Amino acid sequence: MTLTEERAKASPVRRLARPAPDARARGSQRFLLVGLSLASVYSLFPVWWLIVAATKDRTGLYQSNGLWFSDWHLWSNLRQVFTYENGIFLRWTANSFLYAGVGSLGGTLLALATGYGLARFDFPGRNLVFACVVGSFLIPIALLTLPLYLLFSKIGLVDTPWAMLIPCLVNPFSVYLAKVYTEATIPFELLEAARIDGAGELRIFVSIVLRMMTTGGATVFLLAFVNTWNAFFLPLTVLRGESNWTLNLGLYNWSGKRAESGIDLTSLVLTGALLSIIPMAIMMIAMRRYWRSGVTLGALK
């Protein structure tokens, strides 16, 4: 059952059942609101600080009150970010989009096919495949990434985009989600009917299953995209040269420069950090219907 269905069922009951608020209830209500407001301030003020910091030059950053604006230097900060080292920041942004976009798209298609196969066909070894999917959640990332680095370096893939894209194609969590979604949205009867009408299995998958799974597919894609965009250990291990880095790696490098060579890139790092949140925020807000169900689905099943 999805979250929205549950809420739709629960809320009318709740509204009817709620007793008229007396003074005590109103008092405790106020208490809850104060608690939640404090938690919201805690959640939001670092982001607010980052936005303010991105508008300041170095003097402003070091000398003015961090929680309010001083002189407006956002445009010059942006210019600095985009022109530093011949615009390497744009390159990193493009790389992040490439790895997260293409990798997740391929991974989602593969996961949908696998999830469909696991959910709607009873072939020998099915349980073993599913056990592998769930078991892989427990494998530490280092146990996979280090040998993967060695194997990739043997076939010359290290430090190429493929070293990021190939691992993104096989995502057990996506497969798990795709299986759960298939079970919820594709009825056996429909498949039977299509078969009786003479449709081939591939045709059924492409023109019926994929079409009915748009919502599930979008959720799987979104979560995979966010995961890849946020990845750090894998790119740190398999990408060596600056030109293949992701935004995360680039920002990590910039933020470490002060310790290494004494160059203070603080305002560069902060403006870059703010910029790197924007695609993620747009993505999540635009697709919030999907990811809400995706986030909670993992918990409910």
Added chain:
Amino acid sequence: MIRSLRWKGAVFTVPFQLGFVFLYLLPMGYAVYQSLYRSQSSGLGLGGTTDTFAGLGNYRQGLTDSAFMGSVLRVVLFACVQIPLMLLISLALALCLDALSSRTAGRFRVMLLVPYMIPGVVAAIVWINLYSPDVGPLTPLGKVFGLDWNFFSPSMVWPSIGNLLTWHGIGYNMVIIYSALQGVPRELFEAARLDGASEWRIARSIKIPFVRGALVLTGMLSIIQMLQIFNEPALFRNITPQTVSDSFTPIMIIYNQAFNAGNYHYAAALSVLLALILGVASFLFYRLTSRETD
């Protein structure tokens, strides 16, 4: 189901199976294989290195390596404090949201979820700068209250990282717990209210037991993540290499053994050990939390 059809279904899973073999099973097997060898420089170190079979030697070394075991202990102790604290806050917030009308709750939920939208590396960068005595607002704020805190000192670095992880994690965990709360049958509350139970009593005796499953799940996910913590300490190390050593967490040691010391064999053995520790920790946690319901 017709026999041929079953096999046709299996075909849909073949690409994934192949990928799983090459990207999961093969690397893991390779890591185990590597962990059983040791590279030794032949002669005077001029003729390069040769790999010799070491049996469980690397594992023995890992289990007695005080840096590695120390880092595991450090992370486990940290997990024992940070995870319950974070889940407690998430649970409290979820209960608060559940007691409000769904419109007000929705507004707060969006605000509380903002940190979850921020990539972990960026979150760490933001907090490191908030903590910074030069640019951060927290140091002057402390001075107002007469506190002279240094967030990067050896005794403060774990609380600093803990606060960062809590900030990043409460929204996500709250949503999972909140959606489990939405599944509690509302009639139960009415019955309890008629019997004279207070709201607090209802939360304690009906709601919390009902969301146990969600708490176990979020706890399990947090443990798995925590034992593998790498990004945050790595970024802190950028700023305070004196406080955050390169053997601060297990994965940092593994990374350094592999890429700075060039000792892949030992790094492989340590990552297998870490996988075993992770398995044992998850199993223990699962047993501990499910025992009461039996």
